[in-house]
Amino acid sequence: MEDRWLQRARRGFFLAWIPASAGLWVALSLAGGRGFLQSAPWVLGLCLLYAWLCYSARYLCRVLPLRRERLSRWLLTHILAALLVSALWTAVAWLLDEGWNTPARDWLGVGLVWFGSGVLLYLVSVGFHYLLLSLEETRLAEQAAHRSALLQRDAEVRALRAQLNPHFLFNSLTALASLLEEDPARARDMCILLAEFLRSALQHGGRAAVSLEEEMALAHQYLAIEKIRFGERLAVEEDIPAECRAARLPPLLLQPLVENAIKHGVSQLLEGGFVKLAARREQGGLSLSVENRFDPEAAPSRPAGMGLRLTEQRLRAFAGDEAWLRVTARGDRFTSSLWLPDTEGA
Amino acid sequence: MSANATPLRVLIVDDEEPARAFLRRRLAEVGGVEIISECPNGFAAVKAAAEHKPDLVFLDIQMPRLDGFEVCELLGPGVPVIFVTAHDEHALRAFEVAAVDYLLKPFSAERLRKALERARTRIGRPAPEILSIAARAKPGGYLERLVVKDGPDIVLVPCEKIDFIEAQQDFVALHTQGKVLLKNQTIASLEAALDPRHFVRIHRGSIVALSRIAQIHPYSKDDKMAVLKDGTRLPVSRAGYKKLRALWEEGAPAPETGG
Known part of the structure; x- marks a missing residue:
């Protein structure tokens, strides 16, 4: 029951990457670099990789619950993580694009699109994870309340039957x-x-x-x-x-x-x-x-x-x-x- | 129909007076019955049965100290019993101890008449074979105590007090802490009624409590000898030793095995 709910949320998360990667594809074509059709497979591949990386941010979110008293530390951690993961992603894109063959100035525009969208996508994912975690928490609390109500009713029925x-x-x-x-x-x-x-x-x-x-x-x-x-x-x-x-x-x-x-x-x-x-x-x-x-x-x-x-x-x-x-x-x-x-x- | 038959001499056993009164009145209504005694518990019932030799016993199941099944066992297979109880949870067991009938309180005079007819057809015929006293135990369980007639007394023997049991013709001898009690029972039916995790038939003629074995010695080519904590020596057959080994392998504390 719980698993199916999580599975659905996960599917939603990955499906949301389809429009995201399409947007990135368009942005990259406009920034120069490869031809429009040529770039499709590697944009898609890299987005898949990044979707997975952003999904893993869930574990970081789980160990870093959102609390007011630790807000600065919390912000710093996620911004650092966003910069780091995005840099990593850009580096992979550079390698796949054989960036060393391209003059640095020509690749700069493409690189900035990769890096910028990387940071943005990561932060959006973090937001999504926090939303999911808080929903999960409420759901568990509801379940616990439901269970104790059931227990109470069960006890009443049994007590009555005992009479x-x-x-x-x-x-x-x-x-x-x-x-x-x-x-x-x-x-x-x-x-x-x-x-x-x-x-x-x-x-x-x-x-x-x-x-x-x-x-x-x-x-x-x-x-x-x-x-x-x-x-x-x-x-x-x-x-x-x-x-x-x-x-x-x-x-x-x-x-x-x-x-x-x-x-x-x-x-x-x-x-x-x-x-x-x-x-x-x-x-x-x-x-x-x-x-x-x-x-x-x-x-x-x-x-x-x-x-x-x-x-x-x-x-x-x-x-x-x-x-x-x-x-x-x-x-x-x-x-x-x-x-x-x-x-x-x- | 029952007017020209000789009245049945019956015993009523129930610990609740209103229940005895109810049965008494229904029996008067149906007729053809002479109540020879009313007993408020199982001990009185066993005594009254020995004294009056009733044709039929009406027996409640839930009673203090001795329950209806234990009373039935002490009465032996020769005394026809009709169980009278408030609830049908014991019906299957009642059938297994070959009761004549099983009445649920409160019952109608018509239902009682049928039970009496059934009793009349039973009387005079040889008593049916009781499957085993294991039937007395709750389904899926084993006996927790044995009931034994010791002269005029009734002794309740909790199974954990039994050291070993020996077969003696039609009887078994229960050895409990130095005392010996004779019970009219076969060793095979007793074996089936006792918890096999604690009691092992180590030989054709004996059952021993696993916890009482101190040592096992080789005795002859096939047989071994068990020495109990009180010094008693009992022969162990090959099959018996196999059963003991199986229990020890399952984790039961094993004694020394000499030689």
Whole structure:
């Protein structure tokens, strides 16, 4: 993709040499020297050589970016390069023209045309390269922005799909079907919980930021549903001070951590376990942790979740590279903790 | 139709009470079934199965400690199993361990009736041959632990704790850190289920954990002798030695080779 764009620019550059060499051809004929038709092949040949030389100026332009504070050095370098390359070109023209056979004064006019047009063409090429380089830069910046937007959207879609984890959904429906017969009032409550949870998950997914309070409400709905499935086996603890509730965070950030805590915690424990959610204001930001009991012997290899990495990416995309997420397993406690700096009304 | 047949004696195994209640009610609806026990986990299920000898077991797959496939393995091929799960990701494995049926929660009474009919045709016939316990592993993977019945207890043996395995008629003896556990299994099916990068069948009658080999000595013209870190000596056949060499050439740490 990038290559094709560059190829097109390069083709344009070389095509522009056709009118340039035609002009030179006319100028040279007027300045004397060889006959009009006779000179065509060597003018064309020399222009080809020079086109290539001027194209190589691209590399010089790349190492010498245009900056105000170094303008004089920049000017000097390019003017020197123009004089040098053009002199070289004129010398080659002189050799090919067998200049030693021509009296110096007769060749002077021709030589001046070569040299002058050489300097001019070189400088024009330099201008072209700078234009190309700056276009390239903008294009790359656009691509990077596009990529990060895609990443963001991807994260949202995946986070949303994680909510519709088939196990969660089908197990909840089974519990619902069973409650319908045993306890219609609780079945109705569960229907409402499920609807509220799915609705808020969908709504959150479409937003740029939510408050911790909103994210906690979602977690409550989720945990209330899981509590119906697991019954006494699931205990929920919470320590969210009031001053943390307004903090902003990316939507559905906490949710996958809570879900993990259930999946690798209580659902793997014969005698049940707890999930503890805690928040603190710390170091100009917000600390959050999700802690759960787990069975260290339950799963020999706990795959370091794709989901966790995604959560970390989303956290950083939202709050910058200072933000972090880490998981620790100590004894039978598993903790996911994260910190993000305060953001202004995001 | 099911009214004049003898009721099927079934066991329900699921860690979620609402799911057990759901199945209980559907079974009552369909009829012809006697629930002899409900178990909230795999350990209780293995114990109840040994005690009550059910005709059929309804088995959830995602459960704490022992998953449905491990329970199925411990029950042995003689006990017909219907898997009951929320998601169809395990369907292929369920087929490979010769389950009677595979029900997706929540299911209709009609679907349950079909599963029960299928179970009735299975009961009394010889148990189908289970392809291999390798089927229990996730597709493309190997077993991470073995489940063994040790008297009344169920022992979970993580594969990294296994030193070597010896064939003993219809059983295999798992040697783990000085302890020996017997498992009702053929050595060939176990070989297929273990990760070949860590476990090598060095002889017709033995599999060894590569990391436990301390030395290899020449023994006879064709055979060699492996000395393990705990001093155990195991014969190595020519084919077994070839496999070991191939692993060492791939970069596995090689022990001393005497002579």
